[in-house]
Amino acid sequence: QVQLVESGGGVVQPGGSLRLSCAASGLSFSSNGMHWVRQAPGKGLEWVAFIRYDGSIKDYADSVKGRFTISRENSKNTLYLQMNSLRVEDTAVYYCANLLGAGWGQGTLVTVSS
Amino acid sequence: QTVVTQEPSFSVSPGGTVTLTCGLSSGSVSTNYYPSWCQQTPGQAPRTLIYNTNTRSSGVPDRFSGSILGNKAALTITGAQADDESHYYCVLNMGSGIWVFGGGTQLTVL
Numbered sequence: 001q002v003q004l005v006e007s008g009g010g011v012v013q014p015g016g017s018l019r020l021s022c023a024a025s026g027l028s029f030s031s032n033g034m035h036w037v038r039q040a041p042g043k044g045l046e047w048v049a050f051i052r053y054d055g056s057i058k059d060y061a062d063s064v065k066g067r068f069t070i071s072r073e074n075s076k077n078t079l080y081l082q083m084n085s086l087r088v089e090d091t092a093v094y095y096c097a098n099l100l101g102a103g104w105g106q107g108t109l110v111t112v113s114s
Numbered sequence: 115q116t117v118v119t120q121e122p123s124f125s126v127s128p129g130g131t132v133t134l135t136c137g138l139s140s141g142s143v144s145t146n147y148y149p150s151w152c153q154q155t156p157g158q159a160p161r162t163l164i165y166n167t168n169t170r171s172s173g174v175p176d177r178f179s180g181s182i183l184g185n186k187a188a189l190t191i192t193g194a195q196a197d198d199e200s201h202y203y204c205v206l207n208m209g210s211g212i213w214v215f216g217g218g219t220q221l222t223v224l
Contacts, residue, residue, distance in 0.1 A: 035213065037160075045152070045160065045203050047213040059211030095159060099150050099205060099213065101171035104159045 002026040002103035004096050009108030016086050016112070022079040022096030022105055030054075030074040035099055036081045038092035039107075048094070049081065064090075086112045116140055118206055120216035126194045126223055134219050135186040136204030142185035147206040149187035151180060154218075155200045163202075164189060191221075199223045 008020040022034070036048040049070040050059045058070050069082040079096050093107040117139040126132035136149055143149060145167045154160040162171045164180035167187065177192045187206070191198055204216045 037215075044201075044218045045154075045205070045215045047205065047215055050211050050213065052211075057211055061212070097160075097162075099162060099165065101150075101162050101165045101169065104152075104161060106159050 002098075004098075004103055004105035006094065006096055006105045006108040009094065009110045011111045011113060012086055013114055014086060014088055014112055017082070017084045018086065018110060020081040020083065020094055020096075020108060020110070022081075024077045024079065024096075027098070027102050029072075029077040032098050032100070032102055034072065034079045035097050036068075036070060036079075037095045037097050037104075038090075038110075039095070040089075040092045043092075046092070051079070083110070086110075088112050116208065116214070118204065118214045118216035120202075120204060120219045122217065123220045123222070126191070126198075126221065128194060128196060128223055130194050131190065131192045132194060132221065133183070134189045134191075134202055134204075134221070135183065136188070136206070136216050137186040138206075143182065143187045143206065145182060147187070147208070149180065149182075150205045151178075151187075151189045152203045152205065153200045154203065160203065194223050196223050 003025045005023045035050050051070045067085045071080045091112050095107045097104040119137045150165040151163045152160040168180040179190045201218045203218045
């Protein structure tokens with residue numbers, strides 16, 4: 001059974017930084033591309049970033065490009081999202097996911113507020 | 115910027131069949147966009163029902179099916195049940211590693 005468990009969310013001031021982690025089990029993590037997807041309160045899903053199974057390709061939504069960095073550590077079955085220069089509009093639940101059916105995490109809430 | 119379009123809301127009777135669609139503000143959806151469909155009930159994390167147009171995720175009942183209908187991706191629910199009442203999101207691979215979600219469809223079963 002696939003499990004994706006996010007952590008690292010919290011409250012941060014505008015301009016601050018956070019690093020999210022996603023621990024994976026029950027899937028061949030090193031063979032799967034992974035995504036971060038977010039959902040602002042009361043809103044729909046927004047794709048944030050993708051990383052290829054080997055980390056060689058990374059892509060970002062325009063809304064986070066230059067501020068967020070996706071990475072992975074296959075030896076630890078862990079996905080990361082480094083978020084810098086956070087804005088109020090980045091407030092959301094952040095999910096890690098494999099969009100090819102392997103599963104979604106339960107999400108971690110990031111609140112950007114002064 | 116291309117927008118992924120979905121019906122904002124839809125309703126179906128219990129036991130009925132409903133088809134939700136996923137289009138583009140400019141152009142046609144094809145299998146080259148690898149359309150996926152996700153289901154989300156309030157307060158829960160999403161789950162992927164269908165990926166690569168028509169492949170069901172593990173554990174998804176076969177009353178959920180995906181296809182291309184005309185110039186759109188489609189999710190068909192055959193024999194709708196009360197617990198199918200959810201938000202349904204499509205997501206498309208726009209190429210160059212960029213994915214875009216549609217705004218979602220709120221499905222009511224009544």
